[in-house]
Amino acid sequence: MAPVFPLCPEVAPVPVSMPQRQTSMREAILDAAEELFSKSGFRAVSMREIAQASGANLGSISYHFGSKDGLLRAIYDQHSGPMNRRRSELLNEAQRIRDPEDRLAAIVRAFILPSLSEADGSVGGGARFARLRAVVMAERHEEAQKIIAETFNPINLAFIDALQECLPHLPRADIVWRTHFLLGAVSYTLINPWRVARLSDGEADGENTQEALAQIVHAAVAAFRAPATDGAAA
Amino acid sequence: MAPVFPLCPEVAPVPVSMPQRQTSMREAILDAAEELFSKSGFRAVSMREIAQASGANLGSISYHFGSKDGLLRAIYDQHSGPMNRRRSELLNEAQRIRDPEDRLAAIVRAFILPSLSEADGSVGGGARFARLRAVVMAERHEEAQKIIAETFNPINLAFIDALQECLPHLPRADIVWRTHFLLGAVSYTLINPWRVARLSDGEADGENTQEALAQIVHAAVAAFRAPATDGAAA
């Protein structure tokens, strides 16, 4: 017997209005799984942990998602649509800016904002999902990498094209490299937010989204504005 | 086992003297474990896989290292000394440069070169170990994070101090942030070297150490040279 969690989050000591999302068990499982995966990675979290955290039965997870991989894919399906839509909108907005300097900064911001902001129109916000992506990517989980590539490569290429338009003098390879570094900086910040605070003795705060966003945009814009990298400069 | 990373162009075909290391079983286990951990992370690799890859018996691993955590710590112990020594040397060298512009670039290079180069004076080179650190760090393995912080924070702070000396006008928080981004870019490149090639249609090569080093140093120097980030600019 496992009488740990009798009944669930829905009829629990919750007031009335806010927790509207917890209608179905399926969503509770998705939410709990995303939370746990983003915190500890994919492999380290067991289906039993997810079951307990969501108040669902172990078998219900299999019933709704088929397998652990299926659960992961469902999480991606839930988020990739809204996130990419948001990024497209922001990119379009940014591209309408005439001044190339301002446009560059706006594009960079549009590129990373949906990954850093807490609200992206879907449950849990974009930051948690972005952290999940970063952590799972680092695990080199094959299925996840395939999904990520399929889902995010097209929009990433659109951003690279937009950047190329701002910086016509740069070889495309340089732009790709710097975009890659930008993604790395975001990932690293999402995975290890506390490191900034530790290295700065609390002067900087890695968990402050606004601060992180301002710092990263500023640094990235400076990097993009640098002249072409001479390969022989090594 | 499969030689998966053809990353290094510099000292590849050494004929006679190098591969004498395989004398003891203990070293064979360390080598195989580092290889596997750096490729797939800590949790995903079982002791049985390590045993098979190293040609050792499962029990021998317990005998030499006590536990799986012990094995991980042994890997860190093997590398952290040489790597930090190398970084200190390079930092000292860099700091002797008079011209602040050249000095900045040299410091950045000294900061990351031991993590990217294949040879750091210890078995397997620094790149594999750095990749291991990046992957394990992303797994949020507690023991590993403790070890990493203990081992690398002091030298990281030394680098930050050196950078501050080159850039006295910058608030320390800005320097910490940009150093953090630099680490993120390196980690991301080590974890996903192929992404650069995919995004650039092969025009850029993420597995080419020299190219990666040149690109990352160039971008980072530009970022460091940027004026202070105004917090209100968000």
Add this chain to the structure above:
DNA sequence: GCCTCATTTGGACGCCTGTACAAATGCTAG
């Protein structure tokens, strides 16, 4: 009322995990 279908439940399955340990082996010194 009953029938139906979606969901939930508890448990079982086989496999794999890290660890422990007694026995066998190999090497080195006396």
Add this chain to the structure above:
DNA sequence: CTAGCATTTGTACAGGCGTCCAAATGAGGC
């Protein structure tokens, strides 16, 4: 050659894992 110690071997263990399934439960249409 033999004694002693370091190392290697094979195996056993207890427990966690993802998956699967038959039975129980629930709610809505007739």
